[in-house]
Amino acid sequence: MNTEDVIRTFVEYFEERGHRRTTGSTLLPPPGDPVLFTTSGMHPLTPYLEGRPHPLGNRLVNVQRCLRTTDLEEVGDLTHLTVFEMLGTWSLGDYEGPRSLSWGYELLTEGFGIDPGLLHATVFGGDDQVGLDTASLEVWQERGVPVELTVEDNWWDNGPTGPCGPDSEFFLWTGEGPPRSTPTRDDRWVEVWNHVMMRHRKLPDGSLVPLPQRNVDTGLGLERLASLLQGRTSVFECDVFTPWRRLVPPLWPLDEATLRLVCDHLRSAMVVIGDGVRPANTGRGYVLRRLVRRLLTALWRDDPSRTVGDLPDELFLHTRDHFRQETGLDEVRRVLCEEERRFLGLLERGRQVLARPRFRGPLDEEDFHYLHDTHGLPRELVVNLRQQ
Template sequence: MNTDGDSIRRSFAQFFEERGHQYMPSASLIPAGDPTLLFTSAGMVPFKPFFMGEQTPPRRRLTSCQKSFRTTDIDEVGDHKHLTFFEMLGNFSIGDYFKKDAVAFAWELCTGLFGLEPERMYVTVHLDDDDAYELWRNDIGVPPERIYRYGNSDNWWGPAGLEGPTGPCSELHYDGGAEKGRGQHPATDEMMTPTSSPPCSVSRLRVVPPPSRAACHPNCDCERFVELWNLVFMQYYQDLEGVRTPLPAPERGHRHGPRAGRRRSAGKPNVYETDLFRPIIDAVCSLTGTNTVPTGYRLRIRVVAEHARAASFLISDGVVPSNSDRGYVLRRIIRRAIRYGRQLGLDRPFMTESPTP
């Protein structure tokens, strides 16, 4: 299989179309009819009315490649995986299949179509989600030492906005090798030990003690483990007061890893080495008068490239710089790109320049 971005998009969509999913074109980065969100921040945002029973979906199985934007990780932009703008490949079930088929689809696509080595795959599940744990262990055959349980901060998703569908999630991670980490990963029982049980109307919000800073594990912030896929089991509705109630039917949705999934499927060590970013990185280098990334300037070049790309997509969807709301966010990332550009010696207006061939 070709590993460029377009081929991965097509292969993902075709995989799920062959399994009864209707392909849905990407919605705008400006959410329609959702005042709780500034931007479309996840693949399921356009489908919130379907999950909440407000509209009837065209089919109970859907798939999409959704433009998404969020600034929650803006200070991390420039590392190996964090972005503000990204495309989220997703497959969704509106009251059709649930955990069993979702898990099987994810595993088949990653290890079959994309050809990733099963022995390098690690799984995370929510502390209270025994069903997901058993599916990965018994149906798929992932060894228990490669299945980790985490609390709500890592394995509970949503809602997108102040209210909406939410639920536990299960993630697939790819092990890039111990040489990329900072030590041995801890035993799974170390990650599973609860410390407290705050009251909750839906689930026991148990807290997992943090592992040793010298240890690697699937949710470590080093570059060893890459999140490929996030299976979100949207079982509950969370209202504006934070109260969760079960959805009328076990609605199901999950998404392919938004930032890391495609670059790992493309076989690249980080997102900036993929064909989605390489030309932009080269253009920034050209503006600085070099054909290569200067030593010590990698982070600055990546930030300029990422923010320029994100700003272009926001502007194309109708956002303009201003002092409030969406316009302020756009202005912020443009100013941030300019600031890092000046650190590269670009003391002239450069955001609209074309690089010298």
């Protein structure tokens, strides 16, 4: 199954069960939203989870592109991406957790053909405010799926306040031989699908009050699921990265971890630019700038002559078409190349400043502040330059 097959199977399954497909928005939240980028499929639906009627009804399904900077340091491993797509379903005060979990189990085992013996579940074990999620536990026990009870790992919230609730997660065994241990004790169990029973609102003092309606919010990473269904050990080996793995290594010989980071950050930067963001020193523009500088730092580690201007058109077109964007190829390439030239100038200025006698010894906080405020040299860049 390629990713388009996965999307079609997922959406049609839930449409047959009364869900209406919503249009996946861009990475940019609506005006006035304090979050820089959409981080999950539920983010644009927050008002409806809190009780506002949705124009399409109370059963929804969609495919939402997301960006998470919280995972930035983990990009380059087998499972994390900066920009990714999230398959999601919602019950807005309609059905509850057991039905959602039963449908999820059926789709994974019958729709996607996953061996039930390779599944493990986790369930919220209860704390001093909310008890054990017995309804979810019973679903798994009836199907013979092993269950691990946790507390913090199975409680979902989107910040210090707002909608929250216990969740139950599906894990798939990716190791050789029969499954062993549990998801919290063996990382060969890979999280596939999270079902959140969103029933509470967290207040600033940490207390919980009931939401006006009892919701279910589920999220399933498209690239992660596709890689597992395709028998791959890494999200970077699923079909959406096929052109990257074919075209980048002959252009830039890189070790595997660096190849993953460079491909991820380049692809993510293309998507962010395609959604209308331009490099800047604050906000969304700074996230884009940081992505470009991180990939260039990795790219130039072995060969400073490498340039994003060498990238073939196919990678720009593939990314634009996959994410159904309209920004022209030349515009995306122009923004990347301009940012590369700007970074080259900053590096040269940084080397000259750091060569001064004042900065040859250990740097303290006052030095870092001075270098940033006076010369525009961020801490991360200063540290990298001193390591060269």
